[in-house]
Structures are given as C-alpha cells and as structure tokens.
Amino acid sequence: xxxxxxxxxxxxxxxxxxxxxxxxxxxxxxxxxxxxxxxxxxxxxxxxxxxxxxxxxxxxxxxxxxxxxxxxxxxxxxxxxxxxxxxxxxxxxxxxxxxxxxxxxxxxxxxxxxxxxxxxxxxxxxxxxxxxxxxxxxxxxxxxxxxxxxxxxxxxxxxxxxxxxxxxxxxxxxxxxxxxxxxxxxxxxxxxxxxxxxxxxxxxxxxxxxxxxxxxxxxxxxxxxxxxxxxxxxxxxxxxxxxxxxxxxxxxxxxxxxxxxxxxxxxxxxxxxxxxxxxxxxxxxxxxxxxxxxxxxxxxxxxxxxxxxxxxxxxxxxxxxxxxxxxxxxxxxxxx
Amino acid sequence: xxxxxxxxxxxxxxxxxxxxxxxxxxxxxxxxxxxxxxxxxxxxxxxxxxxxxxxxxxxxxxxxxxxxxxxxxxxxxxxxxxxxxxxxxxxxxxxxxxxxxxxxxxxxxxxxxxxxxxxxxxxxxxxxxxxxxxxxxxxxxxxxxxxxxxxxxxxxxxxxxxxxxxxxxxxxxxxxxxxxxxxxxxxxxxxxxxxxxxx
Numbered sequence: 136x137x138x139x140x141x142x143x144x145x146x147x148x149x150x151x152x153x154x155x156x157x158x159x160x161x162x163x164x165x166x167x168x169x170x171x172x173x174x175x176x177x178x179x180x181x182x183x184x185x186x187x188x189x190x191x192x193x194x195x196x197x198x199x200x201x202x203x204x205x206x207x208x209x210x211x212x213x214x215x216x217x218x219x220x221x222x223x224x225x226x227x228x229x230x231x232x233x234x235x236x237x238x239x240x241x242x243x244x245x246x247x248x249x250x251x252x253x254x255x256x257x258x259x260x261x262x263x264x265x266x267x268x269x270x271x272x273x274x275x276x277x278x279x280x281x282x283x284x285x286x287x288x289x290x291x292x293x294x295x296x297x298x299x300x301x302x303x304x305x306x307x308x309x310x311x312x313x314x315x316x317x318x319x320x321x322x323x324x325x326x327x328x329x330x331x332x333x334x335x336x337x338x339x340x341x342x343x344x345x346x347x348x349x350x351x352x353x354x355x356x357x358x359x360x361x362x363x364x365x366x367x368x369x370x371x372x373x374x375x376x377x378x379x380x381x382x383x384x385x386x387x388x389x390x391x392x393x394x395x396x397x398x399x400x401x402x403x404x405x406x407x408x409x410x411x412x413x414x415x416x417x418x419x420x421x422x423x424x425x426x427x428x429x430x431x432x433x434x435x436x437x438x439x440x441x442x443x444x445x446x447x448x449x450x451x452x453x454x455x456x457x458x459x460x461x462x463x464x465x466x467x468x469x470x471x
Numbered sequence: 472x473x474x475x476x477x478x479x480x481x482x483x484x485x486x487x488x489x490x491x492x493x494x495x496x497x498x499x500x501x502x503x504x505x506x507x508x509x510x511x512x513x514x515x516x517x518x519x520x521x522x523x524x525x526x527x528x529x530x531x532x533x534x535x536x537x538x539x540x541x542x543x544x545x546x547x548x549x550x551x552x553x554x555x556x557x558x559x560x561x562x563x564x565x566x567x568x569x570x571x572x573x574x575x576x577x578x579x580x581x582x583x584x585x586x587x588x589x590x591x592x593x594x595x596x597x598x599x600x601x602x603x604x605x606x607x608x609x610x611x612x613x614x615x616x617x618x619x620x621x622x623x624x625x626x627x628x629x630x631x632x633x634x635x636x637x638x639x640x641x642x643x644x645x646x647x648x649x650x651x652x653x654x655x656x657x658x659x660x661x662x663x664x665x666x667x668x669x670x
Contacts, residue, residue, distance in 0.1 A: 220492040228625075235491050235492070287496075332626065335624070335626035336625050336628070408625075428561065433493075433556075435493055437488050439490075440486060440498060441486060
C-alpha cells in the first residue's frame, strides 16, 4: 500500500539515536544556546520579560506508555522517522507552540479515565471509556506518511482501528453528512489552553471535521498507539485521528467527542485563517499555502542538517489511488 | 565572543543531529532571532552611551552590528542550504512570491551594504554619506520585525514583544528620526515640484 521513495539522505534504522540520550542532549544544547543568546540581552532590565519566555519548567514525571497487542503491518522496506523524532517534534498547541514543548509539558497528562463520546445523528450513540478504546475494535498497525502543512513530513507506524468500523457501530442516520471532532478542553492539564502565549492564541477546544464519505474511507483510522505502544501525550493520547492524505492539522488529537452532523462543521485553523487553511486540507502540491510552497517537503529522518531530504510532495500525499475518487469533479484549488 | 559561542555550539549540535526533531527549523529560527537580538542590542548602545556618558560602549557597536550581520548571513544561507537545499529556482520563487521572505531579503541586502562599509578607512572616505547609509539600520530593523511577524503561524506575542522593544529604541531617537523624516519629506517635495515644473 505504501509507496515510499528512498532519498539518498534517508537514514538506516541503525542510526536511530537512543531516546534518552537524544532528549538529554537536546536539553543541554538548548540551555547553552539560550544562555548564550540570553546573556547578551541580560544587560537591559527592559528585556527581563523577554528572557522569561525562554525559561522552561523541568518535568521530572515521565508519561508511561504500555505495549499494545495488534496486527503488525507487512514488512516495511522504507525508512521510518525515528521514534524519538516522532515523539519529540510535535505540533500540539495545547502544550505549547514550540515543537519540543509538547514532549516537555505533556508528561503529566492523565489519560485514564477517558471518555470518547459518539453522538449526534446516529441510531446508536455510545461512549468509549479508556479500556474500551483498546478493546472494542481490532487494532492494527498502519505505516503512513504524515505531511504537515508547514512542509515537513514523517513516516509513522501508527496503531489503531478503522474509523469506518466505529461509524458502522454508531449507525449514522440519513441526516449524518459530516463528523465533527473535538479535543479535550482542560486548561488545568493543558497549559496552552490557559495561556494565549503558550497556546498560540487560537480558540479552544480544538475542533476538526470530515465529510462522512472521507471518514468511511479505509485509510482513515482512529489511532491509539505508535511504535508498538500506546500514544504518548504529545502525539495525542489516548486517542486521535489519522487521515494520511490530508495535512496533519486535520488529524485531531486527544479526542473526547465525535458528533455526526448535517452541516459542514467549523474547524479550528479555518476559523483562524480561512485563506490559509481550508476545510478539506488535502495534501496538494499544486495549491501553495499563501506564505510558502507546498510543492515539496522536507522528510524528517535523522542525520542532522546535512542530511539532504527535500522530496517532491505528491497529490493526496501519495494516496490518490485510494482517495482521489472522493473528490472527482471538485475544484481542488477552490476547495483547498 | 559571547555571540560567537552559541553559533558554533548550534552548528555542532545541528550536525550531530542533537537539535530536536527538525534541526533545520531549529537552526533557522535560532539564527534569525539571534540576528534580531543583536540588532536591537546595537541600537541600545547609542542611547545608553549618551545617557550614562559611557562613551567607550560605542566602540562595541560596530562589532555587534557585524555579528548581527553574521547571524543574518547564517540565517539566509541556512534557508538556501538546508531548507530549500540548493534548489535555486525554488529559492528565487520563494524570495519573490512570499512577502515575508521578500521583506527579509530586502533587509538582508541593506544590511550587507552596511556591513561592507563598516571598515574605518571606508567610513572616512565616505564622509557624510556614511551616516546617511547607516541610518538605514532603522529601516532594516523595522523590516526584520515585520518579517518575523509575518512568518509566524498564530502566536504573535513574540513578534509583538520585539515590535515594542523597537518602538522604545526608536523613542530614544525621536528628535533624530523627526529630523530625518523632515529631510526625507522635503526631498520628496523637491522631487514632486521638479516633476511638476517639467515640460
């Protein structure tokens, strides 16, 4: 299923850095850098507030992931993004806008108990508790490319179940045309929801949506794990969406609600900047983001800044064969 | 030296892949913010030197300005080398198509002209023109702040903080800026009149 081009700069599995080494080095380097740049500013009291931006609380707690039972994916010949990068480079503004912040600030996040409520235009509304997330449906591994709207990408071995299976169990009525997803709203646990600076000034809770035909596509999964284990908080624990043919921001994290609705639901980034982020947000090299090109992307593997890894972006992130039919006759430049 | 050490440290970490998930982004952001920090510090020196009579501070101004240029150069080269990865067509397209990159590049080109004329002998040869040219630093920093503001996705508190610092630094120079503004205005007026009286 997965078509993976191996770029000359791609890494081998053997190059993967041990996570602990990686994280500790990261902290040291960052502190040195900030002290260095910060000391230049320290002469002025007017900039004291600025230096505060750079101070970070240390987190002694480490989130515990569990091993999962699942149907493994077929042997994968391509290069995965190392686990440390998948779990250390995240856009999850609820835990800070900087890429390393979710991994730092989300370690104490409580995922048990959890409630995922499925409601709206369905004959069988249901609520999945924490344990039911892992036991209600057959879990399988899916190795997908993840293309961020910021023009970088990863290859991630997700574990989850088919969104279509969940939809079938809920039995949508004829009025159910769209699915509206919602992330947990808990400013106590999610510092980005409490502080506009940390949370990037977007309105919470984060909301996303799919047309029901998109949601029924076999590629769309509800993920509960990655790299053989339950999801860490920075990747959207305990349950998140993965729609690999769309930009990453569609794949909403830490979901508490899925509502079946008749009208196209509002979505967070579209509300913030409609010109930059559409409802569909299908990966499309022919439609640029107003501020940068979407024609190519940097594949994040390992190897530092000299690893050459810019590759062309494919329509629907390379999944056109499976999903292009959903959009036949639609002007994708208009419905971006 | 305090400016050089973080830079070496940064590249060492980046080459070793110890700069988080995406070392390219980390390096570009670090050098960009570093350049802006240094530019603001260079603008802080004159008012501090004048007010506290610590005129010896002025001798550091050129050094800090040159370090700001070094950071900006790294910032730009990182974009070319590591972000677009020598795809010159993409580089040129991005510079002209993306307003925030256009404005950043404009600031960088102006900064080059300041950096190359910073030597003492050149300064003496340029006489009065030197100060005119180097007054462009105010425009450069303004452009850099706008470049930063336009480049962020949603969290504008960082750019706004820098904008506020810039305004404060400019407020110290209110009289000078007004003089410059008046001069510019009268020149424009002359220009308009010249054209108006033309054939």
